[in-house]
Amino acid sequence: MDYSELGPENLGQIVEQVLQHAQQNVAPIVQLGHPALRQPALPYDGQLDAPTLNELLLVMRHTMHAAPGVGLAAVQLGIPLQLAVLEDRYPIDADAAREREREPLDYLEFINPGYTPIGARQAAFYEGCLSFSGFQAVVSRPTAVHASYLDRDGNPQERDFSGWQARIVQHEIDHLRGTVYIDRAETRSLVCASEAFRYPGFDLDQARSLLGF
16 A cells, blocks of 8 residues: 555544554554555644544553553554654663663654754664564664654644653654664664563673674
């Protein structure tokens, strides 16, 4: 299916199906191989009425929490629209938080978002994805970005993000461009969940030594 040719009626039908299949506001997350993950999402320009948009954003947030995850793009529900939700309030070890520059991120909604890197500094860490379940790999990303987006009322917003928050922002906006983290990853660093015990805390030096990346 070429999502670029979908009209509002077709998009509405896709959204309606997702909402109908949601159980207690939790919808199935599509996995790699679903075409919505590999095509640029369509800009949101009012294809959904306000109640439907609000319900969809609610389902996306609940689905993200249930997974659990720190971000979810609409394409991960098979919906080719430039919508994403982000939130990172999970407790984390203080040393790991410092290493990853991880600060809590309050709930955010992105509509038609974009980002540009701030500065040249990059950091490499293990990263996972709800649409590539059971695996993680090392991705190097800019440590700070400037993001622009619309809120659900259509108001333009701009904000700078740094550290782990910047990684979340880039990961979700990449989804809306048809890019999955594995496209940017050190492929030899890929680790299955059943083998993660070999790399406590996903120690990069140990992983590099044993996996050769």
